[in-house]
Structures are given as C-alpha cells and as structure tokens.
Amino acid sequence: MAIKLSSKSEGFEEEIRALLGSKRETSEDVDHIVRDILHDVETRGDAAVLEYTNKFDRMSAKSMDELKVTEAEIEAAVAQIPAETLEALQLAHDRIRSHHQKQLPESYTYKDAIGVELGAIWTAVEAVGVYVPGGLASYPSSVLMNVVPAKVAGVERIVMVVPSPDNVLNPLVLAAAKMSGVSEIYRIGGAQAVGALAYGTETIAPVSKIVGPGNAFVSAAKRRVFGTVGIDMIAGPSEILVVADKDNNPDWVAVDLLSQAEHDPVAQSILITDSEELAQAVEEAVERQLTTLPRADVARQSWNDFGAIITVDNLDDAMVLSNRFAPEHLELCVDDPDALLPKMRNAGAVFVGRYTPEAIGDYVGGSNHVLPTARSARFSSGLSTLEFVKRTSLLRCNPENLAQIGPAAVTLAEVEGLQAHGRSVSIRLNH
Amino acid sequence: MAIKLSSKSEGFEEEIRALLGSKRETSEDVDHIVRDILHDVETRGDAAVLEYTNKFDRMSAKSMDELKVTEAEIEAAVAQIPAETLEALQLAHDRIRSHHQKQLPESYTYKDAIGVELGAIWTAVEAVGVYVPGGLASYPSSVLMNVVPAKVAGVERIVMVVPSPDNVLNPLVLAAAKMSGVSEIYRIGGAQAVGALAYGTETIAPVSKIVGPGNAFVSAAKRRVFGTVGIDMIAGPSEILVVADKDNNPDWVAVDLLSQAEHDPVAQSILITDSEELAQAVEEAVERQLTTLPRADVARQSWNDFGAIITVDNLDDAMVLSNRFAPEHLELCVDDPDALLPKMRNAGAVFVGRYTPEAIGDYVGGSNHVLPTARSARFSSGLSTLEFVKRTSLLRCNPENLAQIGPAAVTLAEVEGLQAHGRSVSIRLNH
Numbered sequence: 001m002a003i004k005l006s007s008k009s010e011g012f013e014e015e016i017r018a019l020l021g022s023k024r025e026t027s028e029d030v031d032h033i034v035r036d037i038l039h040d041v042e043t044r045g046d047a048a049v050l051e052y053t054n055k056f057d058r059m060s061a062k063s064m065d066e067l068k069v070t071e072a073e074i075e076a077a078v079a080q081i082p083a084e085t086l087e088a089l090q091l092a093h094d095r096i097r098s099h100h101q102k103q104l105p106e107s108y109t110y111k112d113a114i115g116v117e118l119g120a121i122w123t124a125v126e127a128v129g130v131y132v133p134g135g136l137a138s139y140p141s142s143v144l145m146n147v148v149p150a151k152v153a154g155v156e157r158i159v160m161v162v163p164s165p166d167n168v169l170n171p172l173v174l175a176a177a178k179m180s181g182v183s184e185i186y187r188i189g190g191a192q193a194v195g196a197l198a199y200g201t202e203t204i205a206p207v208s209k210i211v212g213p214g215n216a217f218v219s220a221a222k223r224r225v226f227g228t229v230g231i232d233m234i235a236g237p238s239e240i241l242v243v244a245d246k247d248n249n250p251d252w253v254a255v256d257l258l259s260q261a262e263h264d265p266v267a268q269s270i271l272i273t274d275s276e277e278l279a280q281a282v283e284e285a286v287e288r289q290l291t292t293l294p295r296a297d298v299a300r301q302s303w304n305d306f307g308a309i310i311t312v313d314n315l316d317d318a319m320v321l322s323n324r325f326a327p328e329h330l331e332l333c334v335d336d337p338d339a340l341l342p343k344m345r346n347a348g349a350v351f352v353g354r355y356t357p358e359a360i361g362d363y364v365g366g367s368n369h370v371l372p373t374a375r376s377a378r379f380s381s382g383l384s385t386l387e388f389v390k391r392t393s394l395l396r397c398n399p400e401n402l403a404q405i406g407p408a409a410v411t412l413a414e415v416e417g418l419q420a421h422g423r424s425v426s427i428r429l430n431h
Numbered sequence: 432m433a434i435k436l437s438s439k440s441e442g443f444e445e446e447i448r449a450l451l452g453s454k455r456e457t458s459e460d461v462d463h464i465v466r467d468i469l470h471d472v473e474t475r476g477d478a479a480v481l482e483y484t485n486k487f488d489r490m491s492a493k494s495m496d497e498l499k500v501t502e503a504e505i506e507a508a509v510a511q512i513p514a515e516t517l518e519a520l521q522l523a524h525d526r527i528r529s530h531h532q533k534q535l536p537e538s539y540t541y542k543d544a545i546g547v548e549l550g551a552i553w554t555a556v557e558a559v560g561v562y563v564p565g566g567l568a569s570y571p572s573s574v575l576m577n578v579v580p581a582k583v584a585g586v587e588r589i590v591m592v593v594p595s596p597d598n599v600l601n602p603l604v605l606a607a608a609k610m611s612g613v614s615e616i617y618r619i620g621g622a623q624a625v626g627a628l629a630y631g632t633e634t635i636a637p638v639s640k641i642v643g644p645g646n647a648f649v650s651a652a653k654r655r656v657f658g659t660v661g662i663d664m665i666a667g668p669s670e671i672l673v674v675a676d677k678d679n680n681p682d683w684v685a686v687d688l689l690s691q692a693e694h695d696p697v698a699q700s701i702l703i704t705d706s707e708e709l710a711q712a713v714e715e716a717v718e719r720q721l722t723t724l725p726r727a728d729v730a731r732q733s734w735n736d737f738g739a740i741i742t743v744d745n746l747d748d749a750m751v752l753s754n755r756f757a758p759e760h761l762e763l764c765v766d767d768p769d770a771l772l773p774k775m776r777n778a779g780a781v782f783v784g785r786y787t788p789e790a791i792g793d794y795v796g797g798s799n800h801v802l803p804t805a806r807s808a809r810f811s812s813g814l815s816t817l818e819f820v821k822r823t824s825l826l827r828c829n830p831e832n833l834a835q836i837g838p839a840a841v842t843l844a845e846v847e848g849l850q851a852h853g854r855s856v857s858i859r860l861n862h
Contacts, residue, residue: 088839125810208809230810258851294850352827359852363840367824378639379556379661381822391812393798396783408519409794416570419725420690421790
C-alpha cells in the first residue's frame with residue numbers, strides 16, 4: 001500500500017521532504033565497462049561493434065553489413081502486422097507530426113533603433129541517432145516520439161539503432177521507423193551502438209546528436225559521449241501526479257495511477273486531493289484493480305514503495321505541492337481545471353480535465369511523451385522539434401552604427417585587459 | 432606561425448581532418464577531488480563551504496554571513512568606477528536586455544480539427560545560480576551575458592557566486608551584478624560554490640539551474656550536479672573562423688584573429704580565403720601586430736599551435752569547410768555576405784560584413800557571447816532567454832474526441848503490453 005499523508009497531521013512538511021528526496025534511481029556502476037567499450041569502438045570501429053553485438057546479443061553476424069536492416073526485412077515486418085494496429089500507429093504518427101510542426105521556430109532578423117541588424121537563424125541538426133531498446137521495452141510509440149520531431153525539424157539523416165537479442169526484432173518498431181522516415185537501421189545496442197553513432201565506424205557515419213531511452217549502459221555511454229555529440233535528457237523512472245477534487249470516479253483515478261506504476265518498480269504515482277472520501281475510495285480502487293492487472297507485480301511494487309495519497313485543505317495547496325514535485329505528468333481531474341492551470345509552474349506535461357488520461361498523451365494526443373523526470377521539470381522541457389534545431393545568432397553593423405556603439409566596446413575591452421578585442425573595433429572606427 | 436593549407440595541395444582533406452580532430456582541451460583530472468568536495472558540501476553545508484573557501488581562496492571568514500556581499504560593499508564598489516566605464520557597461524546592459532526580450536517564447540494553445548486542445552505553457556525557472564570566475568578572468572561582460580537573459584525570462588531569484596582570492600573582488604563585476612538584477616552574491620567559488628548552489632546550505636537556498644564559465648574544477652562539478660540541477664553548456668576554449676575575400680584590409684582580419692588568440696593559449700583562429708594575396712598579407716599582419724600586443728605571449732602560442740590560414744578555390748568552398756568546423760564565431764568579411772549566409776549551417780554566431788568585428792558581439796552588440804565551442808554548434812545553440820524558461824506541454828480531450836482517438840491508444844497500449852494504459856482510456860470511453 002502507498003504512503004498516506006495529510007496536511008493536517010504534524011510532521012507533514014518532513015514527510016513531504018522525505019518523499020521529495022526519495023531516490024528511485026537504480027545506480028548500477030557500469031561506467032568503467034562503458035568507458036572501455038567506447039574506447040574500443042572509437043579505435044577499432046566496425047570490428048569492435050560486431051564483436052560486442054555477437055557477444056551481448058547472442059548473435060553470429062560475420063560483418064556489419066549483416067547488421068544493417070534491409071528494405072526487404074522492413075517490408076516483411078510490416079506485412080505481418082494487423083491492419084488495425086498499423087492504422088493506430090499511423091493515426092499516432094500523423095497527430096504527432098501535425099503538432100510538432102507547430103513547434104518549428106522561425107528565423108528572423110530585425111534592425112534596432114540605430115540600424116544594427118540582429119537576429120537568429122535556426123537550422124536543423126544534420127544527422128541524428130535514435131536509440132531504441134530491444135526486447136520487452138522495444139516500444140513503437142517511442143520510435144515515433146523520437147523520430148517524428150527530428151524529421152519535422154528537417155534532419156536529413158536519421159540513424160536508428162536497436163539491439164536484436166537472439167536475432168529477434170519487434171516488427172512494430174520497424175514499421176514505426178519506416179512510417180516516420182528513418183534513413184538507416186542497424187541491429188546494434190548498448191554502449192557499442194552509442195559509440196558507433198558518436199564516433200562513426202567504417203560502415204556507420206557519425207551523427208551530431210543521439211536521442212532515445214536505454215538501460216544503464218546506454219545512459220552511461222550517452223553521458224560519456226556528450227560533448228562529442230549532443231544528447232537528449234537522461235530519462236529516469238516515470239511519474240504521475242494526479243490533482244483531483246471530490247467529484248471523480250475513483251476507478252478512473254486509480255487506473256491512471258496504475259498506468260505509471262505498471263512501467264517500472266521504481267515508477268512513482270501520487271494522488272493529491274482535497275477530499276478524504278476520494279482518497280479512501282481511490283486507495284480501495286487501486287487494490288481492487290491490481291487483482292486483475294496483467295503487470296500487477298510491477299505495479300504493486302511501485303505503488304507500495306513509491307506511491308502516495310496526499311490530502312490537503314484545498315486545491316490551491318495541491319498546486320503548490322505539485323510544483324515542488326515537478327512531476328513528469330500532471331493530471332488535473334477537477335471541475336474547473338482552468339482555475340488551477342495558472343498556478344502550474346513545474347511539470348513536464350499537463351493533462352487537463354477528467355477526460356484526458358495521461359496514456360492518451362503516450363500514444364495519440366500529438367504531444368511528445370519524452371518528458372523530464374526526477375523533478376527536472378524545474379529546469380527542463382520535454383522533447384520537441386526544438387531539440388533538433390539550433391540557433392545561430394546574427395549581428396551586422398555598418399560604419400555609422402559601429403561608430404556609435406564601438407567606443408563603449410573599446411572601453412569594456414580595455415578594463416577587461418583584452419586589447420586585441422578593443423583594437424579590432426577601434427581599427428575600424430576611423431574608416 | 433600558424434599552419435597554412437591550400438585546397439590545391441595533395442593531402443588537403445587529411446590535413447583538414449587533422450585540424451578538425453585537434454584536441455584543445457586541457458584535461459586536468461580533477462574529478463575525484465570534485466566528487467569529495469561536493470559530497471562534503473552536500474552533507475556539511477555552510478561549514479564545508481566556509482572551510483574550502485578559507486583554504487583555497489586564502490580567506491579568514493568566520494561565518495557564511497561574512498561571505499555574503501552586502502549592499503554597502505556593492506555601492507562602495509560602484510562608487511570607485513569611472514563614469515565612462517559605467518556608461519559603457521550600461522549601454523551593453525541595455526542592448527543585451529533589449530535583444531533578449533525578443534527571444535521570450537509565448538505560451539499558446541489551439542484546438543485541432545476534432546477539438547483536442549494542445550499547447551505549450553512556458554514558465555521561468557524559479558531560481559538560477561550564476562558562476563563568475565575570480566581573478567583575471569572575472570569579466571563584467573560575462574555577468575551581463577549570464578544574468579540579463581535570466582532576468583528577462585522572469586527568474587525570480589538569481590544567486591551569483593564569485594570567488595575573491597585574497598579577499599579581492601573586481602568592482603566591475605559587482606556593478607554589473609547590481610545593474611542586471613542579481614538577488615544575492617556570495618564570495619565563494621570552485622566546486623564548493625557549485626555544490627552550495629545545487630544542494631543548498633543553511634545560508635544559501637538551492638537553485639534549479641547553474642550557468643556561467645569556470646575552471647576545470649567548476650566544469651567537473653557542473654557535470655556532476657547535472658540532473659540535480661540544470662546546467663548550461665560546458666564551455667571550451669574560444670574560436671573564430673573568418674571567411675574573407677580579397678578586398679579586406681589585412682590588418683583588420685589579423686586583429687580579429689588575434690582577438691580570439693589572446694583569450695587562451697588553446698584558443699583557435701582560422702582564416703579561410705579565396706585569395707592567396709590576402710592569406711599572405713594577413714600572415715604578415717599577424718606577426719606585425721603581435722609585436723605590439725600586451726597579451727602577445729598568449730596570442731602567439733595560440734596562433735602558432737592552433738591557428739590556420741586556409742586558401743580555397745571559391746567562397747562557396749569556404750562555407751562548406753566552415754560548416755565542418757562549426758565555429759563558435761564566424762565572420763563573413765566579404766563583399767556580398769548575403770550570398771553566403773544561406774550556406775551557413777553550423778556556427779554559434781555569425782558576424783556579417785567587414786564592419787562587424789566579433790568583439791562587438793562580446794560587449795555591446797546585444798546578442799549573447801556565451802556560445803557553443805569545440806564543434807558543438809553542430810547540435811547546440813548559444814545562451815539565450817530560452818535557457819531560463821521551460822515548456823510544459825498541454826493536452827485536453829473531451830468525451831467526444833476521446834471517443835475518436837481513444838481506441839487507437841488502447842490498441843497501441845495492448846501491443847506494447849501496457850494494459851493499465853489501455854484501461855485508463857477505455858474506462859472513459861463509455862461515459
């Protein structure tokens with residue numbers, strides 16, 4: 001059973017602090033292994049990637065060529081998928097694409113009062129690597145969420161890596177890759193795949209940015225290659241925080257809480273409500289539903305270890321608390337969510353009203369499901385088209401306005417002891 | 432003397448690759464020291480910060496209170512600054528502020544064809560720490576460049592840390608802090624300051640994001656606290672790449688190259704030109720100017736070790752090369768820069784035309800001088816107002832449109848084996 005807290009009880013603040021500080025990361029120490037693998041891939045290229053892949057994924061490929069997924073394989077995979085599933089995937093793709101197109105920033109320049117031209121030129125990253133986990137966590141929805149924004153941004157080359165342990169690949173992952181416009185697919189994973197994307201090999205040209213979720217080895221490898229390439233966030237276990245008033249169907253709230261809990265034993269589900277009755281009813285509903293949930297073992301462990309039901313005096317207090325948690329997902333299951341929205345400060349995504357379960361955003365809502373975890377919504381945002389473009393700032397002076405602002409630059413360069421800086425301005429002032 | 436390359440020579444591609452691959456980082460191994468300091472600050476708070484500060488900065492403070500800079504100290508510092516310098520600083524501040532206000536993103540929501548509401552809510556990071564180096568590299572311009580965008584973004588609390596070795600503080604740094612709206616200033620630096628900002632102490636409340644340049648200890652500490660807080664980029668040594676046609680004053684180009692070289696022995700200055708004559712003339716002008724430059728030692732070492740003059744057949748080829756270097760600063764010193772701009776793909780900032788020396792952007796241009804180095808302009812952008820805000824995505828369904836897109840979500844949840852996800856949607860479909 002989850003922990004139950006009430007703002008009326010003594011020691012509430014301490015309990016909240018303990019909950020905020022609870023460590024949910026499984027900190028496997030894999031960094032030294034990853035360092036060696038990366039070094040090996042950087043120096044030996046294809047040969048190293050091939051060896052690690054055969055070893056870790058129990059494969060027997062003789063060359064990197066064999067690890068490249070062919071068009072025929074993709075078509076064969078797509079052919080075996082039921083039409084209803086493909087249609088659902090296409091709906092998700094189209095809605096994600098449509099929403100992410102609205103996120104494209106526009107380049108602009110303008111002249112200020114003295115005629116200095118300033119601006120920003122947005123351009124797409126040229127080549128992106130997308131990591132897709134193998135096995136059970138090989139989700140087609142994640143392929144769409146990572147690839148579509150890159151494609152919309154204008155990335156020319158999108159390289160997908162996905163391990164195929166025992167030579168098994170999820171056909172839906174291949175279908176999602178084809179649908180969303182992946183350029184190349186390799187059946188490789190782990191730190192060796194991250195290394196291949198970052199440094200390049202004889203077969204795989206290097207990319208400029210690597211995105212996508214992975215296990216501890218993948219995360220450690222991404223941290224290590226950061227700088228050589230860009231990376232997205234390092235995703236932690238999933239979270240949901242539901243702010244609910246008394247007028248909720250407790251079963252709806254319960255299943256929303258369980259939809260995060262079923263992800264991972266270290267996922268976290270929190271209900272904050274101003275209703276003691278709802279708190280009690282949801283607690284019972286969770287237990288009831290756990291008896292029929294296929295992934296009940298995982299969900300129960302998460303709920304027991306990290307779940308929480310918190311009652312507060314009013315919904316404003318609920319928002320103050322929610323902002324401290326900075327949850328990945330925030331549901332506002334209340335009568336008047338628009339009254340609470342302006343009080344929302346830190347959250348990866350907000351799901352507004354009783355008819356917007358978080359899972360709709362995981363698949364077909366159109367927004368991205370790659371969101372900041374572990375309270376990082378205090379300072380970061382979810383994946384969007386913006387993560388696949390970069391901004392070059394632009395500055396253009398002419399002799400007249402350089403003469404107006406140049407002397408101040410010379411003064412500041414002098415006091416900072418950077419004389420060549422000053423000279424580079426002053427040498428132009430008398431022309 | 433810098434290396435000279437010509438696209439006409441055999442082996443040109445190999446030489447360019449070697450230049451691209453040259454390591455300019457001074458990789459001091461400080462990580463284990465930093466780990467211990469951070470752990471100490473996290474567990475012992477003020478006491479640890481005080482001890483490290485007294486030790487490393489040769490101070491004798493008895494409490495953290497003594498390390499907090501008072502309003503009186505700031506006013507005394509400002510009072511001793513010449514009016515001309517303060518005016519130059521104010522001009523820089525106002526121009527930076529004005530430009531960064533244009534970067535503020537706007538929240539929006541919209542309804543799609545079936546009435547699903549989607550959107551993005553931008554909010555400011557609540558508290559930001561700004562690291563300012565002490566000693567010689569204590570630049571007031573950097574204070575403005577890091578603080579003003581945070582202030583414009585709406586950050587409520589901006590905490591500046593700046594070490595004061597031997598109890599010496601640069602008054603201009605204090606003036607810039609006051610001018611730009613810093614909330615609190617502490618005379619602390621190094622990993623201990625980064626730890627205090629990230630974890631908080633009895634005196635210093637924790638922040639959500641830390642920005643600003645620092646030495647190897649500061650960079651290592653920022654890498655380590657990343658996740659607990661957000662960080663800006665890890666800045667490497669400075670770079671300039673000048674694309675120039677034949678009609679340039681070689682002295683202007685030479686001093687622009689030297690304005691980066693004087694920063695750091697591992698800075699890099701590159702000229703790419705289609706004119707053999709200009710290449711020769713700039714080479715001579717650099718040598719000539721080095722004889723009279725105060726920071727000639729630093730500049731000469733940088734120029735000799737990492738400088739390059741590259742001649743190519745035409746300016747289009749120059750842009751192709753420049754995109755491979757992805758320079759922090761790109762100057763287009765050519766007759767028709769607008770013809771080259773559309774070919775620019777990777778650069779932190781572009782300075783357009785002969786009357787826009789890079790140094791104008793360091794101080795008074797209005798754009799930010801914190802820019803991606805070490806080829807990271809391939810995947811990242813300079814500092815802007817955007818780095819101090821974060822986006823919460825918004826989704827709102829109603830019973831009707833949930834009924835339209837919900838079944839596809841249920842289908843996808845089923846194939847991914849996440850039944851609670853599916854249930855959270857289907858339970859709402861019959862209501």
